[in-house]
Amino acid sequence: MQDTILVMNAGSSSLKFHVYETDGVNTLDFAFGGQVSGIGGKQPSFKVKGRHQNVLVEQALRPEQAQNLQLSQRVVGDWLGTVITKEPLAVGHRIVHGGPDYDHSVLVDATVLKKLDALVSLAPLHQRNNLEPVHVIAGNWPHIKQVACFDTAFHRSKPEVADRFALPQFYYQEGIRRYGFHGLSYEYIAGKMQQDYxxxxxxxxxxxxxxxxxxxxxxxxxxxxxxxxxxxxxxxxxxxxxxxxxxxxxxxxxxxxxxxxxxxxxxxxxxxxxxxxxxxxxxxxxxxxxxxxxxxxxxxxxxxxxxxxxxxxxxxxxxxxxxxxxxxxxxxxxxxxxxxxxxxxxxxxxxxxxxxxxxxxxxxxxxxxxxxxxIPTNEERVIAQQTLALIHDSHKALQDWTVPS
CATH class of the missing domain: 3.30.420.40 (ATPase, nucleotide binding domain)
Incomplete structure (x- = not known):
């Protein structure tokens, strides 16, 4: 099987995933993707579509199978285990809030994860859920590279007058500013328009x-x-x-x-x-x-x-x-x-x-x-692109590094 990039997008009531095949350098071919919907509800479901939008799986779940995000991850993980025989090169995650520290995607380590956990109160509907799969993978498969891709990063190009609130300087230094969100979607649209318009x-x-x-x-x-x-x-x-x-x-x-x-x-x-x-x-x-x-x-x-x-x-x-x-x-x-x-x-x-x-x-x-x-958006593809670029650059940096004489 080809190398793959796995993309996870965990929301408040759904868990989406996409798998892309890659040569590890620049190609990304959508293989399949799906989601668990209705998490915590009475009628959760699991659906997966293939590269031609053909339905691969469509099934109702028992409420106890998708009672929470952790159980829903088990549903996804068990199914992925039947179709992916090789661990992904990396897992890319949509993270809603990057706070003042992150203006681009980053490889996740313990320090990064601690900073992102501290931002939960700024996006209570999203941040904790976004980070849940990161914690699970880090705990069970710590050797797998994970990449955090931020919805706030695209807006860091805003001028200062659009970034500020009319509050004393202390609050800006504490990170109280107008971040903006949905940046992964906007990045996809900007790239798609660059191609088509x-x-x-x-x-x-x-x-x-x-x-x-x-x-x-x-x-x-x-x-x-x-x-x-x-x-x-x-x-x-x-x-x-x-x-x-x-x-x-x-x-x-x-x-x-x-x-x-x-x-x-x-x-x-x-x-x-x-x-x-x-x-x-x-x-x-x-x-x-x-x-x-x-x-x-x-x-x-x-x-x-x-x-x-x-x-x-x-x-x-x-x-x-x-x-x-x-x-x-x-x-x-x-x-x-x-x-x-x-x-x-x-x-x-x-x-x-x-x-x-x-x-x-x-x-x-x-x-x-x-x-x-x-123009239909595709946040998952942007996450896959950012993830591939980051792990390729980090791998290249290791190859290029030589021991000082």
């Missing part, structure tokens, strides 16, 4: 990553200049269960009412956003065709605040040449794209309803002053 990505582009988490990023020549997310993955656009931008005074009011830290955190991360507004569901698919007044309010709020967030980014780019929709909602909801673009019509945005309905790559009309694109 090089003249577009060379200009002023805003990418809207709209999934259960949502953010937007303003780019100049493919580099991040500003993002709607800040210190944590709670800020910015409204999301499935997260509130997005909110006056910090509301949190002070909640504290004054006697709410605890854990109660406020649970409310803002898990009971707000589309779920809180609608009182029905956190899923756009459930809400966009629902005529209930609160469902309509939730969807109207979602599209309005996405458009508002996009226009707020334009001070960083001094205009807009192209808008890109990506991630689950951005790639698959013509209604959301239509409603967002309707709010941006004053900028000269115009989309073709047929192209939009069919999720085509470019959905803007010839008359539109701004190009509008739909």
């Amino acid at each position: 090089p003249e577009v990505i060379a200009g002023r582009v805003v990418v809207a990553h709209l999934g259960s988490g949502a953010s937007a990023c303003a780019m100049l020549n493919g580099r991040s200049q500003e993002s709607t997310m800040g210190f944590t993955a709670l800020d910015g656009l409204p999301m499935s269960t997260r509130c997005g931008q909110m006056d910090a005074g509301v949190v002070l009011w909640m504290l004054e009412q006697g709410m605890t830290h854990d109660e406020i955190q649970h409310l803002l991360y898990k009971e707000s956003g589309l779920k809180g507004l609608s009182g029905i569901s956190s899923d756009v698919r459930d809400l966009q065709d629902n005529s209930a007044p609160r469902a309509e309010l939730a969807m109207a709020y979602f599209s309005y605040h996405i458009a508002k967030g996009i226009t707020g980014l334009l001070a960083a780019t001094q205009g807009l040449d192209a808008l890109v929709f990506t991630a689950g909602v951005g790639e698959n909801s013509p209604q959301v794209r239509h409603d967002v673009c309707r709010h941006l019509a004053w900028l000269g945005v115009s989309i073709d309803p047929v192209l939009n309905e069919n999720n085509q790559g470019c959905i803007s009309t010839p008359e539109s002053k701004i190009g509008v694109y739909v």
